[in-house]
Amino acid sequence: MVKRKVAALEKIDADFASLQYKIRRDPKSYKDDFMKQWEQYEAQREIFFMSPTTAAADSVESFHNMIDLIAHVADCYPEETRTFQDDLKAIVSQNHETLHPELRDKVVGSLVLLRRKEVIDSTALLTTLFPILVSSRSKSMRAMLFQKILNDLRNSNSKSTNHPLNRTIQAVLYNLITADRSSPRAIWAIKLTRELWKRQIWTDAKPVDIMKEACLADNEKVIVGAVRFFLGGDKEREELEDESSDEEIDLAKVRHQITINKKSRKQNQAYKKAVDKVKRQEKKKSKPHPLNFSALHLLHDPQDFAEELFTKHLQGTKNKLSLDTKLLILQLVTRLVGLHKLTIVPLYSWFIKYLTPKQQSVTSILASLAQGVHNLVPPDALEPLIQKIANEFVSEASASEVAAVGLNAIREVCSRQSLAMTETLLQDLVQYRKSKDKGVMMAAKGLLSLYREVGAEMLKRRDRGKEATMGLSSGGMKQRKFGEEEVGGIEGLDLLAKWKEEQRERKRAEKGDGSDVSDDEKDPEDGFNSDEWEVGSEDSSDSGEWINVEHSSDEEDEPAPKKRKGDGDDEDKESAQDAAAELERMTKLATTTILTPADLAKLQELRAASSVQKAMGSKFRKQQNQNPDGHVDDGLTAENIEAPIRLRKLTKEEKVALAKEGKPDREEHKSTTAIRKSKKEAAGKSTSNKEKQRKKNFLMTLGKAKSKQKRSLVETRKVLRGHVERSTRGGRRRNGT
Amino acid sequence: MGSSAKKKKEKKKDFQKPKYKVGKTAPKASNFTDTSFKSRAIVMNQQSLSTAAPDVVQQFKHNLSLASSSKNDKQRRDALAYLTSQLSSQPPVNPVGTNNILSKVLPLISDRSTPARSQLLKLLQALPKDEAKHSTREAITFIRAGMTHLSADISNDSLGFLEWLLDVADDDLVGIPGGWFKTLTTFCVIMGWSPSSSAAGWTSAPRTGPQAKGAQVLARQMSLLSRFIQIGMKPVIPVIPSRQDYWDNLYRIPRDPHAFEYLNLFGGTRDEANEMHTTREARQEVLSRKFLDPISKGIERAKKEGGAVGRAATELDQVLTDRMRDYTASELITDQYLLDLW
Structure with missing residues (x-):
């Protein structure tokens, strides 16, 4: 058979890629070609729908190609391809179970493409894809759909928040969760919400509401997912933010x-x-930080929520949740109770039966208990718990770890509600500070130092310590009553005051005598100033404050004279008592002056510095009684209850790992330097000059050695001098130039 | 440079003579290749070990599956040829039934190899007509797909298949859902007379489309279109109902291929394109409303070209005027009209 000659143009026409390219270049002139392809698509669709399940590979492929082509050029012919999107939607939502995987992916991809070309809107796309995501049985399909949905949501929220779309999707998710509480489908709603929360696309109360509903579901997976969101979602968000700002x-x-x-x-x-x-990053940096409330704070009606969680998942005997799940839920409930100071009285009696050393993961339960205590919990409810912990955990017979855990737990509970402790029990427990085990000893000392601060009169006289005894005798220290609140202050304000003080000292030292003139100039104002301060501090009348405010607003314009003014202030007062009074006064800085933005920034800095110092351990002892992380919102974990890891006996593996730390891998017996060298060689790095010298061929060095012997004294001197000179200059190549 | 002792030794090695020893085989040369082989059995590929040859039915089925699914062009063509020979023998051998054969081979209309397609046409022609007409609906779908195929060869060959289908099922073809409307659309599209293009504004230069490069093809398309229209709008010959018909209508199952299609029991709602146009009037109405304008424009253009194309155009024009003579536009109130009123 003679091969038919094919014209060049015809050949080119015969592939979809070039046709697509041409159509996109000039849609008007290629309209006829497009119409033909459209008819082809219609025909292929018809063929496909004659038997969607048993379509041959050929027909699937040609249909695949047609969909691809049409999707790419759909935006050029909006009128002709009106029905295309509906066709695709119908295909994928009716046949996604039976469709050939490639074709299925192509249809989904085409829908997303249409969305990108803005042929369809996000709502239409998402409402098509989401039901499939929920109902599909194919793992790869679900993964793809999830990715596509997420991407689309991100894209449509990238420029500005797309509120209508978010509302729609949130409503869909909410309905999915509330429609059937026992179905595992809600897990997708949780995944999606969590992801969007993490990326700070959804930051309002609605997603939190979705998660709240999910927490109250009947399916264990769903519950766990939602509870984990509350316990870890915010941390995840912060980590992601840190990561993205790092690059x-x-x-x-x-x-x-x-x-x-x-x-x-x-x-x-x-x-x-x-x-x-x-540029964008810089802009972002200069922008004010968006207010991101944590999910726990955005909860609507936490009291009801916590109660419901407790009664539904924990209290009843009917629920069949595993212990791990229960622990998670317990963590959430107690966290809510501690954070919002809720009152759930049955919660505390529920704990009783779990407080034995044999209970699985009891440290976590103890941490939850401590977390769930706040100063408004009735001490009567806590007393039996503490008694039980003391009886079960803290005794001579129990293991030292157990005793330490018990004491730590008691301390944590009492640091939140000190009234729950009885005098006899406390005096008993405090005696463990003589224990031979370091963990127990430290735990008992912690309890002791806690009560020296919050309830010294409950301790025996000799245990009280100097400060507490003095405080008690002077009447300055009193145990707080139930429901009594501490007077609030600004954290780190004393640091700021101290810093200002130091700054003034320095200024004065710098200036020395030269400051006389300026002092004279400022004198009348200074006199007025100091008078006013004293009046203000004595009776804190309204008028005093008003005048101060005016005065400081004058200062705001120029920060420099303010400090000079302070100099004058300081020179007046010289006795130590006056200085102490000054410090006292400065801690009331906030009530007497307006802090300028510069002050606030400094305050922030000082706070950060002090927290770093705390972390470094210089003030570890002092901080032991407070929550170690410092922030009230952070929950308490089992690690806080367990004794610090160093106190525990190390296992052999841990010891080995500790010893090995920082040393090179050692497969064979070689010196460390040899191993390092071989590593260097393997990395393709060069040798050092020393090494080169050492490895140099012996014969090559002979000549130089011989000539060295024949050198005259003058020559030798020259050489040695040259050496010294070179070394002072920093080698032949001159260091640093 | 003076070479080292090692190098000298290596050099020497090349010129050393092998030492022969009595009673031992000579040492092998360094480039000796061992060609001996051991084998316990001789394996012969591609040999059937069955004693009985496959029977005709088996062979037929095998060839049918080869024709529909083989990746090899030649194999497909040969299988189709085998099937054709079996079907055209006297008496014809067809163990699987016409319908099954059709459902297997119809996708080959868009086959990429030309010989296979021409063989397929022969096969189709060998099938009994009254049985083949039951698959009209599938056939026309595949033919439409073939006609609009990107490759010119396939779309030209599809005309041959359409001719065959017109022979097989004339009335059925135009009466099934989408048979009239969609086929006409396809015709218009492949000839470049697009029915839906807006007439307003500038007219683009007359394009015959890349497919109708040869005037021959266009002429063939037009003559086929005229035949299609002829069949679609055949004058109705009134049949005097007999007594038997009356009873048949009441008590017998109808023997038409698509007897209850108009009920549309299983499909979704039909749009205009998928509507059944069972009567001549309905078809006339559709033609005049949607296609008359582009077709007559196309005819005008084609007539000017003259030659074979011009002749075909004249013929088509004649058919069109002949068949549309008794049609009056305002006669029918269509659904579309009612919808427009809404």
Whole structure:
């Protein structure tokens, strides 16, 4: 058979890629071709629908191609392809179970493409894809759909928050959870919400509401997912934010790269993009930080929620949740109770039966208990619990770890509600500070130092310590009554005051005598100032405050004279008592002056510095009684209850790991330097000069050695001098130049 | 440079003579290749070990599956040829039934190899007509897909298949859902007379489309279209109902291929394109409303070209005027009209 000659044009026409390219270039002139392909698509669709389940590979492939082509050019012919989107939706939502996987992916991809081309809107896309995600049985399909849905939500929220879309989707998710509480489908709602929460796309109360409903579901998976969200979602969000802010582009490097490599448009664009990104990042930095409330704070009616959680999942005997799940839920409930100071009285009596050393993961339960206590919990409810912990855990017979855990737990509970302790029990427990085990001893000392601060009169006289005894005798220290609140202050204000003090000292030292003139100039004002301060501190009348405010607002314009003014202030007072009074006064800084933005920034800085110091351990002892992380919102974990890890006996593996830390891997018996050298060689690095010298062929060194022997004294001197000179200059190549 | 002792030794090795020893085989050369082999059995590929040859039915089925699913062009063509020979023998051998054969081979209308397609046409022609007409609906779908195929060869060959289908099922073809409307649309599209293009504004230059490069093809398309229209709008010959018909209508199951199609029991709601146009008037109405304008424009253009195309256009024009003579536009109130009123 003679092969038919094929014209060049015809050949080119015969593939979809070029046709697609041509159509996109010039939609008007290729309309006829498109119409033909559209008819082809219709025919293929018909063929496909004759038997969607048993379609042959060929027909699937040609249908696949047609969908691809039409989807890519759909935006050029909106009128002709009106029905296309509905067709795709129908195909994928009716046949997704039986469809050929490639075709299925293509249909979904085409729908997303149409969305990108803005042929369809996000709502239409998501309402199509989401039901499939929920009902599909194919894992890969679900993964893909989840990704696509997430991406679309991110994209449509990228420029500005798309409120209508978010509302729609949130309503869909909410309905999914509340429609059937026992179905595992709600897990998708949770995944989606959590992901969007993490990326700070959804930050309002509605997603929290969705999660709240999910917590009250009947399916264990759903419950766990939702509870984990409340316990860890915010931390996840912060971590992601830190990560994204970490990656920074080095513009200089990019610019340098361009000078080296071949210049191309692509590279130029990459550079532009990098510049854009850097600019955006800078803009973001200068923007005010968006207010992100944690999920626990955004909860509507936490009291009801916590009660419901407790009664539904924990209290009853009917529920069949596993212990791990129960622990998670317990954590959430107690966290809510502690954070919002809720009152759930049956919660405390529920704990009783779990407080034995044999109970599985009892430390976590103890941590939850401590977490669930706040100063408004009736001490009567807590007393039996503490008694039980003391009886079960803290005795001579029990193991030292157990006793330490018990004491720690008691301390944590009492640090939140000190009234729950009885005098006899406390005196008993305090005696464990003589224990031989370090963990127990430290735990008991912790309890002791706690009660020295909050309830010294309950301790025996000799245990009270100096400060507490003095405080008691002077009447300055009193145990707080039930429901009594501490007077609030600004954290770190004393630090700021101290810093200002130091600053003033320094200024004065710098200026010395030269400051006389300026002091004279400021004198009348200073006199007025100090008078006013004293009046203000004595009776804190309204008028005093008003005048102070005016005065400080004058200062705000120029921060420098303010400090100079302080100098004058300081010189007046010289006795130590006056200085102490001054400090006292400065702690009331906030009530007497307006803090300028610069002050606030400094305050922030000082706070950070002090928290770093705390973490470094310089003030560890002092801080032991408070929550170690410092923030009230952070929950208490089992680790806080268990004795610190160093106190525990190490296992052999741990010891080995500790010893090995920081040392190179050692497969064979070699010296450390040998191992390092071989590593260096393997990495393709060069040897040092010393090494080169050492390895040099002996014969090559002979000549020099011989000539050295023949050198005259003058020559030798020259050489030695040269050596010294070189070493002072920093070698032949001159260090640093 | 003076070479080292090692190098000298290596050099020497090349010129050393092998030492022969009495009673021992000579040492092998360094480039000796061992060609001996051991085998316990000789395996012969591609040999059937069955004693009995496969029977005709088996062979037929095998060939049918080869024709529909083989990746090899030649194999497909040969299988189709085998099937054709079996079907055209006297008496015809067809163990699986016409319908099954059709459902297997119809996708081959868009086959990429030309010989296979021409063989397929022969096969289809060998099938009994009254049985083949039961698969009209599938056939026309595949033919439409073939006609609009991107490859010019396939779309040209599809005309042959359409010819066959017109032979087989004339009335059925135009009466089934979508048979009239969609086929006409396809015709218009492949000839470049798009029915839905807006007439307003500038007219684009007359394009015959990349497919109708040869005037021959266009002429063939037009003559086929005229035949299609002829069949679609055949004058109705009134049949005098006999007594038997009356009773048949009441008590017998109808023997038409798509007897209850109009009830649309299983499909979704039909749009205009998928509507059944069972009567001549309905078809006339559709033609005049949707297609008359582009077709007559196309005819005008084609007439000017002259030659075979011009002749075909004249013929088509004649058919069109002949068949549309008794049609008056305002006669029918259509659904569309009612919808427009709404």
